Amino acid sequence: MRTVAALRARVREWNAAGQSVALVPTMGALHAGHLALVAAGLARADRVVASIFVNPTQFGPNEDFSRYPRREAEDAAALAGAGCHLLFAPTVEEMYPAGFASSVQVAGLTAELDGAHRPGHFDGVATVVSKLLNQAGADFAMFGEKDYQQLLTVRRMAADLDIPTEIVGVPTVREADGLALSSRNAYLSAEERARAALFPKTLMAARDAIRAGTAVETALAEADAALRAAGLVPDYVALRDAETLLPVTVLDRPARILSAIRLGSTRLIDNLAV
Known part of the structure; x- marks a missing residue:
């Protein structure tokens, strides 16, 4: 209609x-x-x-x-x-x-x-x-x-x-390698698509580090550096309150790690519960 x-x-x-x-x-x-x-x-x-x-x-x-x-x-x-x-x-x-x-x-x-x-x-x-x-x-x-x-x-x-x-x-639906499904994934070349799998893997590593007691600021800085090293240029990597999106510096309540990256001419976003 x-x-x-x-x-x-x-x-x-x-x-x-x-x-x-x-x-x-x-x-x-x-x-x-x-x-x-x-x-x-x-x-x-x-x-x-x-x-x-x-x-x-x-x-x-x-x-x-x-x-x-x-x-x-x-x-x-x-x-x-x-x-x-x-x-x-x-x-x-x-x-x-x-x-x-x-x-x-x-x-x-x-x-x-x-x-x-x-x-x-x-x-x-x-x-x-x-x-x-x-x-x-x-x-x-x-x-x-x-x-x-x-x-x-x-x-x-x-x-x-x-x-x-x-x-x-x-809940987010993901490819077998963890990349979140997105209409914009169609923009990626084969080489970019292979590299894009590092995006969720990096966020998962940061999530696990925070859960294990690594300082939030340290885990986020390491994720940012890892993304840049892979050519996935982040607009942001942040840990935020799951309801208000206010910054979280100590994991004392439900939170989300959120990020946006640029890979070539394509911009992708993702997030995970922490």
């Missing part, structure tokens, strides 16, 4: 029949991680709606909006095979009609980490997700933990704006 009106009409039909709905928001170029979100939605709800929309407002001027992979036919087939009931694939004009002038900003959670390195990114995310949640009126919305800062931002936004949809985090 291409329009908000058609989407809402179908969801109303399901609701009238007593059926619950889960939403899986995506930008397309789907992989097994996205299909895991569909499976998680099917486990919670009677019907699953997936959206595909490459959202221009969350890309910076020098980012990869124009080259972000778009393959709607293949994605639609994958969703159908995974048991998804409806694909909502609006145009930019449907999402941002002439005169559109509003935005959603979540303070605090978006100030650092990816927020510092991608100014305006999370404003675009919060705006488009608030629209999708309102458009679909779903009972649940599924988000991958790989984009952990995004997950917390969306959860905060939904709570603050009294959007009744439950925001559900789904």
